[in-house]
Amino acid sequence: MKVLEALRIAMRALAANKLRSVLTMLGIIIGVGAVIALMSIGRGVEKYVTDQFAGLGSNLLFIAPGQITEGPPSLRANPVRSLTLGDMLAIADRSRVPHVAAVAADFQTRVQVSRAGKTVTVQANATTPEYPLVRNWNTTIGSYFSTLDSDERQRVVVLGSETYQQLFPNNEYPIDQTVQINGMNFRVIGVMESKGGGPGGNLDRSVFLPLTTGQDRLFKQKTPNGEYRVTVIYASIDDSANIPAAQEAITELMRERRGIKYLDQDDFTIISQNDLISVFGDILGALTIFLGAIAAISLLVGGIGIMNIMLVSVTERTREIGLRKAVGAKRGDVLIQFLIEAMTLAAIGGMIGVALGWGLAQIVSTFFGEFQAVVGADAVVTSLVVATAVGLFFGIFPAFRASRLNPIDALRYE
Amino acid sequence: MMPKNGRTNGQIPVIALRDITKVYQMGDVEVHALRGIDLEVYPGEMIAIMGPSGSGKSTLMNIIGCLDVPTSGTYELDGKDVSRLKDDQLAAIRNHKIGFVFQNFNLLPRTTAVANVELPLIYAGMGGRQRRKRAEDALRLVGLGDRLDHKPNELSGGQQQRVAIARALVNEPSMILADEPTGNLDTKTSIEIMELFQRLNQERGITIVFVTHNPETAEYCNRVVRIRDGLIESDETRQATAGIHAAKTHAVSSNGHEAVMVKERER
């Protein structure tokens, strides 16, 4: 008997019992739906995060105080020893750190910025003038502050794109306008390009001012011995091939500057973009395993459901099987008929599941503006194949049973 | 036992049973359903098998129909020994050579008459279009040309049995076997079904063996075999005394692969 014929018989049998067929598929539908939805969302997150990192600036190293493994600063036993502008200047010394192309330092704190009665609370980035260069990031209006502005501790500010929109809702030309940061007047000299959210917060919702101005006039958060305290130092490296060497040189230099003894742990952290991406990769990997486990369990449950219903179906249709055998169906014909029925059930369930998962992923996408779930063709194909294979596997036993029925007994079955 | 019919013209019997026994094992008890049956059926015969309940009629029919195999003895169908075949070989024989009609019709529910009749052709590997045409022809032959797409629950008992007969016919089998085909039908419908069998037998030369309890039904046959306790008690050939062609003395086989045969009937 042709497979096509078996498929037609299977479809008719499933259509004859629509509600039961759908209920039977439910396990597969939910399993495949969950996997497609979560995988699509996972892919979307991965793409989003990778895009964000790509926007950070190429070949970038981040140097931050403390060990990441110690957890967030608030949970640490010992206060973290800060980084300083001196550290940045030392790293900028090419005789100590070869391959370093540019460095910048950034002190981050929260501030209130107001203009014309509007007040927003945003992150202030008090940076060195090389910041836009290192971060590969430009202004759309005006320009970033210069070395001169920095040296003179000028009260100038560059606005993040969203902060600009909030403070200048009618798109007024912002240059030379005055805003108050924590009550102090600052002159606007530029607006940054929109960058979107990323690790370390949404930089579009922030303001940028000289580190010198910030530490001497606004925050007064210098170290006890009068050095400019910074939150993070960025070092861009001339070539990605040199990143490990540069990382090593900076580690050496920092240990020396901070007087860390041989065998003692670093009290600072150097992270490359690749480290961050691979951390996210690990998280996503763990997520994928987790999803795989969910998928396996739900498909197993779905498969058992199919086996159960197929057994019921074989029993219910004993007479039909007997009749088919009486008019010439061979064991193989009956076997194939029921196998195809189980596989059809699972495959249709899989398709409904894919549609459901795709729909869920789209709904999630609409809730998060920039984030877009990615429904991969490979995920769809894989889950359909796996679902069908589950149907095949769990259909074997009922189909085998059906194929072995004796036609006389089957015809006599009440 | 009655003497065998005088068939001296060297024809190969459709059915040749020799010393067939069937023993069912029910736990520790052995049920001897058939105790040594010898029977030959020639092309174009219409035979009624009669006997009390439990005498082994159905068991015999199942063996003749290749639904079951004998415990001992040999069964030659169209000259070929089929008594020791495997499941799938028996299925192929049922498909090609045997049309079975059951007491309770055994139609697939929720399935149209034509689809029911197509069933044997599916397993014969015939393509969809040809299958449909053959099934329609068979339904027309049994007088259901206007009920092709009716489902069993839209048909009367007699019509359902006609569909079953069409299904038995559709593969142009060597014989049609019917186990109490009128057992579930009223007298009037029974007569219609018996006349249909008789017409198929006499006009198309199809060999028909059926089981019946009803002596009036047996009137349509020219041979009656009585069974008791798994043995043939009598085997009587005579002129059919009921039905449309009761007076005819000649049957002409026009059944494709069978040779044309003219046979003297004796009283």
Ligand SMILES: Nc1ncnc2c1ncn2[C@@H]1O[C@H](COP(=O)(O)OP(=O)(O)O)[C@@H](O)[C@H]1O
């Ligand atoms: N599958 C079976 N298992 C055990 N005994 C059976 C089976 N089928 C039939 N028999 C027994 O064999 C005998 C003949 O049965 P059957 O051929 O059905 O008789 P009939 O059709 O003449 O009424 C009965 O005694 C019956 O109980």
Ligand SMILES: [Mg+2]
């Ligand atoms: Mg019986």
